[in-house]
Amino acid sequence: MVAALLISLREGLEASLIIGIVFGYLRKTGQMHYQRYAWAGVIAAVLVSVLTAVGIQLIGAELEGQAEQLFEGVMMLLAVSVLTWMIFWMRYQSRALKGSIESELATKSSNPRGLFAVTFFAVVREGIETALLLSATAFIANGAETVIGTLIGLGIAAIIGVLLYASVVRLNVRMFFNVTSIMLLLFGAGLFVNSLHEFQEAGVLLTLRAHMWDTSAILSEDSPIGLILKTLFGYHSSPSLVEVIGYIGYWVFVLLGVPWLVERRLKTTNSDVPLQRLESAR
16 A cells, blocks of 8 residues: 555656646636636546556456466566656656646647647656556555555645645655655565566566575565565565566666666757756756
C-alpha cells in the first residue's frame, strides 16, 4: 500500500500542478468560459488511464505459468524504464513546464478542440505512467492494498492541488519532488530486481548462482515487514547472483548513465531550456 500511495501521490500532484497551470492561465486571460473543455480533457485522460490499468490487469489474469511470469517481468521492466526516465526528465524539464504549457495554450486556448487536446495529452501522460507503475506494483503486492493506497494518494494529491491553486497553502515543490524521487528510485531498483526474478522463474534468464545468502531466519519475505520491504525495495531473503548484480547495476546506471543520456537527448532535440539553466537545476 505504501508504494501505491507514494506513486499515486507523486504522479497525482504532477497532474494537479499541470491542471492548475491550465486553469490559472484561463483565469489570467479571462477565458474561464472555456473551462468545460479543459475539464473534458482531464476526465478523458483519467478514463484512458483507468482503462489502461484495468487492461493490464485483465491480460495478466488470463495468463498462467511461464507466460504469466514473462508478462509480469516485461511489465515490471517497462515500468522501471518509465519511472527512471520520468524522474530525471522531469528534473531537467520542470522549470520549463509552465512556460511550455502556457505557450501551447496561447495558440489553442480559444479553440475548444485545441484546449481539450492540450489538457488531455498533458494529463494522460501522467495517467499512463501511473497506470503502468501501479500495475507493476500490483504484481508483487496485495491488490486490495494497492487500490486503497492509490485512492489515498490521489485524494491527498487532489487536496494539495486545490489548496495550491487557491493559494491557501504553499509547498516547496522542488523539495517534495527531490524527496519522492529518491524514494521512487529505491522502489525502481527493487522493481528491477523483481523483474529479473520473474525472468529467472520463467527460465529465460540464468541464475548463475541461485543463493548468494539466506537471511530468512532473520527476516522472512513472508513476514509483514518482509512483505513491505519486498514491495518497496525488492527485498529477497535469498537472492541469486543475477539479482545482486542487477541491483548494483541499476544504481550505477541511474547515477552515471541516465543523467548523461538525458543531457544528450536535450542537446540533440534543442530543448527550450538553456544549458546554463539545466546546470543550475542540478
